[in-house]
Amino acid sequence: xxxxxxxxxxxxxxxxxxxxxxxxxxxxxxxxxxxxxxxxxxxxxxxxxxxxxxxxxxxxxxxxxxxxxxxxxxxxxxxxxxxxxxxxxxxxxxxxxxxxxxxxxxxxxxxxxxxxxxxxxxxxxxxxxxxxxxxxxxxxxxxxxxxxxxxxxxxxxxxxxxxxxxxxxxxxxxxxxxxxxxxxxxxxxxxxxxxxxxxxxxxxxxxxxxxxxxxxxxxxxxxxxxxxxxxxxxxxxxxxxxxxxxxxxxxxxxxxxx
Amino acid sequence: xxxxxxxxxxxxxxxxxxxxxxxxxxxxxxxxxxxxxxxxxxxxxxxxxxxxxxxxxxxxxxxxxxxxxxxxxxxxxxxxxxxxxxxxxxxxxxxxxxxxxxxxxxxxxxxxxxxxxxxxxxxxxxxxxxxxxxxxxxxxxxxxxxxxxxxxxxxxxxxxxxxxxxxxxxxxxxxxxxxxxxxxxxxxxxxxxxxxxxxxxxxxxxxxxxxxxxxxxxxxxxxxxxxxxxxxxxxxxxxxxxxxxxxxxxxxxxxxxxxxxxxxxxxxxxxxxxxxxxxxxxxxxxxxxxxxxxxxxxxxxxxxxxxxxxxxxxxxxxxxxxxx
Numbered sequence: 001x002x003x004x005x006x007x008x009x010x011x012x013x014x015x016x017x018x019x020x021x022x023x024x025x026x027x028x029x030x031x032x033x034x035x036x037x038x039x040x041x042x043x044x045x046x047x048x049x050x051x052x053x054x055x056x057x058x059x060x061x062x063x064x065x066x067x068x069x070x071x072x073x074x075x076x077x078x079x080x081x082x083x084x085x086x087x088x089x090x091x092x093x094x095x096x097x098x099x100x101x102x103x104x105x106x107x108x109x110x111x112x113x114x115x116x117x118x119x120x121x122x123x124x125x126x127x128x129x130x131x132x133x134x135x136x137x138x139x140x141x142x143x144x145x146x147x148x149x150x151x152x153x154x155x156x157x158x159x160x161x162x163x164x165x166x167x168x169x170x171x172x173x174x175x176x177x178x179x180x181x182x183x184x185x186x187x188x189x190x191x192x193x194x195x196x197x198x199x200x201x202x203x204x205x206x207x208x209x210x211x212x213x214x215x216x217x218x219x220x221x222x223x224x225x226x227x228x229x230x231x232x233x234x235x236x237x238x239x240x241x242x243x244x245x246x247x248x249x250x251x252x253x254x255x256x257x258x
Numbered sequence: 259x260x261x262x263x264x265x266x267x268x269x270x271x272x273x274x275x276x277x278x279x280x281x282x283x284x285x286x287x288x289x290x291x292x293x294x295x296x297x298x299x300x301x302x303x304x305x306x307x308x309x310x311x312x313x314x315x316x317x318x319x320x321x322x323x324x325x326x327x328x329x330x331x332x333x334x335x336x337x338x339x340x341x342x343x344x345x346x347x348x349x350x351x352x353x354x355x356x357x358x359x360x361x362x363x364x365x366x367x368x369x370x371x372x373x374x375x376x377x378x379x380x381x382x383x384x385x386x387x388x389x390x391x392x393x394x395x396x397x398x399x400x401x402x403x404x405x406x407x408x409x410x411x412x413x414x415x416x417x418x419x420x421x422x423x424x425x426x427x428x429x430x431x432x433x434x435x436x437x438x439x440x441x442x443x444x445x446x447x448x449x450x451x452x453x454x455x456x457x458x459x460x461x462x463x464x465x466x467x468x469x470x471x472x473x474x475x476x477x478x479x480x481x482x483x484x485x486x487x488x489x490x491x492x493x494x495x496x497x498x499x500x501x502x503x504x505x506x507x508x509x510x511x512x513x514x515x516x517x518x519x520x521x522x523x524x525x526x527x528x529x530x531x532x533x534x535x536x537x538x539x540x541x542x543x544x545x546x547x548x549x550x551x552x553x554x555x556x557x558x559x560x561x562x563x564x565x566x567x568x569x570x571x572x573x574x575x576x577x578x579x580x581x582x
Contacts, residue, residue, distance in 0.1 A: 013469070017397055026398075037497075096374050097367060125393055126376050128364040131332075135368035140333065140442035143361045156446070160513055161357045164451030167330065170444040182500035219373030223403040225393060227551065234545060234561035241568040245576035248544065251560060255542055257463060257488070257521055258580055 001053065001153075001173070003046040004112035005080065006103055006133075007062045008036040009071040010123040023224050035071045038118025042179045044186045045148060046116045047079045057081050061106050063091050063099060069202060076197035077189030083200065088207040090216045096124075098216040100132030105210040107137040113153065115176040119144050130178035141176040142169050146183050259292040260349030260407070265339060266311060267354055268301040273311055276354040278420035280413055281315055283381055284352055285421060290383035293349065296320065298342035298432075300335065302328035305429070312427030320345055321431045326438045329448070330358040332365060333441045339366055341434040348408060350387075355412040367410040374410050375402045379417040395530040396553045456491060456507050458515045463490025463523075466510055466537070467498060470526025470548070470566060474503035480570050481525065487577040493517070495533045511536035525566040529554025546570065 011017065012032040020027045035043070043060065050056040060075040062068040063086035072083035084106060091102050107115060115137070120127035127143070134141030146166065147158040153173040158166045160180050189197070207213040237244045252258045262284045266277035284295045297315050299308040300322040312319040322338040335358070343351065343366075353363040355377045367374035380390040382401070389402045389411055458464060465485040467477055477492065485492045492508060499509040510517055512535040522540035527533060529545070529552055537543070538557050545558035546566045555561045562569055 011394075017394060019398075026394075037500075041500075096364070097371070100364075100368060123394055125391075125395065126374075127360050128367075128374050128376055131361060131364035132368035132374070135365045141361075141365070142332075142443060144357060158449070159357060159361075161448070162512070164513070166449040166451075167357070168446035168449060170446055171442060175442075181496065182506075185502055217405075219404070219406045220375050220389075220402050220409060221405055222393075222400045223388065224401045225398045227397070228392075228399045230556050232556055234543075234555045234558035236550075236555075236561045236563055241564070241572035242576070244562055244564070244569060245572040248560070248562075248573055249576045249580050251542075251544075252488070252521065252577070253580070255521060258577065 001049055001056045001113040002110070003049060003056060003058045004107060004110055004115045005039070005043050005046045005058060005060045005075070006115070006117045006129070007039045007043065007060055007071050007075055008118070008121050009033045009062060009064055009068045010036045010121055013037070013122060019225055023226075024222050025225060033067055033070070035074060036118050036121045036123075037181055038120055038122070038179065040186045041181055041183050042116035042118050043075055043078065043080065044184045045177070045179055047187065048184065049150065050079060059084065059110060059112070061086065061103065063087075063102065065092065072202055073197055074189060076200045077194040078187055079193060081200065083202040085202050085204050086210065087204050090207050090213070093218065094216040095218040095220050096126050096128035097132060097219060098212075100129050100136055101215060102207065102210055102212050103129065103133050104136035105212055106205070107133065109210070113173040114155070115139075117176065117178045119178045119180050130176060134176040137176070139174045139176055140171045141178065142171060143178040144180045145177050146180045148177060148179070148183065259294070261346045262288055262293050262295050262350045262352065263342060263346045263348035264295060264297040264315070265342075265351065265353045265359075266297055266299045267356060267358060268299070268304070268307065271301070271303065271307070273299065273307045274354065274356075274415070275420050276356065276413075276415035277311070278314065279415065279418050280352045280354060281421035282418045283413060285423070287350065287381060287383050287387065291387065296346045296348070298322065298339065300327050300338045308429045312425075312429050314421050314423050314425060316423070316425030316427045319427050319429045321429060322434045323431065324434065324436050326436050326441065329445045330361070331441055331445050332362050332443050334436050335362045336365055336369065337436050338434055340369065341432050343370065345432060351408065351410045353410065353412045355414050359412050363410050363412050370408060370410070372408040372410050373404060373406060376412045377414055378411055379414045392531065395528070397551070458491060458493055458508070458510060458517045461491045461517065461519050463488045463521045464493045464510070464517060464519045464540075465490050465523045465525070466493035466495065466527060467525050468495040468527030469497040471498065471503070477503060480567060484523070484570050484574045484577070487574050487581070488521070490519075490521070495527045495530070524554055524558070525570055527554055528552045529557065
């Protein structure tokens with residue numbers, strides 16, 4: 001199978017977030033980035049297919065500035081075969097639909113049997129790109145997939161619903177699967193893999209290369225981000241660990257639980 | 259002026275409360291912008307629910323009735339919604355951010371070449387229309403401005419009150435052909451959750467740990483002894499379960515168990531919405547986190563800003579001492 005995986009590089013989950021000067025995003029200087037958690041599960045799902053069928057090819061694609069090459073190299077180290085780096089300011093500045101148009105054109109050029117993506121991103125939390133790419137590439141999709149089995153070119157996907165229910169759907173390749181976190185156990189890159197990754201190709205592509213130049217005007221845009229006003233704040237206990245523990249014990253006694 | 263199209267959602271044959279909440283947002287925007295509200299009800303049997311909705315919505319309520327719409331199917335839904343869009347030619351399409359809504363809404367946006375904004379919890383219609391939503395898992399809020407219409411927007415269920423208006427609306431059935439054989443995603447079944455080995459919903463005391471624990475062994479070393487000392491049970495946030503440190507049955511949150519113990523201790527849990535939904539009903543919440551800005555402190559009754567690896571063992575020791 002030919003498999004395309006879209007990876008987004010996002011601020012590290014423990015990074016300190018400060019609003020940027022223009023107020024529309026966070027300061028990206030001096031913080032660590034990592035592969036979006038959902039996307040690392042998507043990559044693992046692709047690599048599992050390659051484990052079963054060595055003739056499979058896994059292509060990873062990411063859009064963003066130079067820093068995203070690090071995410072692509074990590075994916076290559078884990079076992080992906082080659083990478084596409086969409087590097088264009090107009091892509092970085094567009095909205096979800098603009099990015100989806102760009103990625104759909106990557107798919108149209110590569111013609112994968114299956115596309116794996118994360119269900120959403122840890123930063124924007126939009127959960128928009130996957131169904132959009134599926135629509136624009138003209139294939140069926142399933143979102144929030146927490147279990148997946150494959151029989152030839154047929155996939156059985158279990159979608160997470162509310163209240164612990166699961167919706168089971170069947171779809172045939174070519175298709176797009178947007179995975180939920182926890183669908184698998186994500187592997188680490190081996191030392192050998194990291195060495196091999198250095199020789200694997202990372203192809204840069206511009207909006208022009210992908211046929212989307214001039215089509216990326218954002219239809220919606222973040223005008224401001226801010227730390228939400230606290231609706232209520234807990235009483236914060238002060239003191240040494242032992243002093244705090246004593247205060248908590250007193251409280252738990254007061255609640256009649258000790 | 260333009261139209262706002264509300265896409266309602268049936269659950270077990272009834273229109274969900276979330277659809278009436280969408281109606282509240284739609285009416286608020288319509289009042290500010292001089293728009294009109296229309297709606298669509300899609301499902302197998304829709305007539306009675308469409309009548310009920312029309313009595314609160316006013317305006318036209320379109321219906322698409324077809325046996326293939328009994329269970330959610332992305333292709334069938336998109337075909338039905340497209341018919342309502344062709345009829346209403348809306349500037350704005352509102353959808354609930356539910357497992358079906360988040361599945362088809364972006365797809366519809368792409369089909370219509372429309373802007374898309376998801377999981378909104380508020381709007382600001384005082385100037386140019388702005389949607390308000392959370393980003394970074396609840397650490398920040400974002401105001402998203404509309405640059406060009408149409409726009410598809412999804413809303414968090416529970417974000418506003420359900421619309422209780424009395425109005426005189428009309429129901430109009432749309433004749434839509436849906437070829438069941440052409441559906442590319444096939445519905446197989448809905449699986450109900452399996453019986454849990456541990457029922458967190460009945461626990462009086464829950465001690466939960468988050469990603470900050472760093473591994474399964476740390477749960478054993480740090481969290482379990484505290485739960486044991488208190489006679490409580492161990493819970494966890496989603497990242498812990500995703501990483502395989504604890505089984506899914508221990509997960510507290512919107513995709514795990516929704517709990518309401520007398521005491522809930524959250525150690526190293528930042529307080530992402532998905533977790534908070536599952537534990538905010540606890541009578542007393544103690545949050546221990548090294549980040550003073552962690553959203554968990556907003557729902558906590560008592561907070562400790564500090565290292566859980568120091569605080570939790572000290573608390574375990576103090577409880578054992580208190581019990582004698």
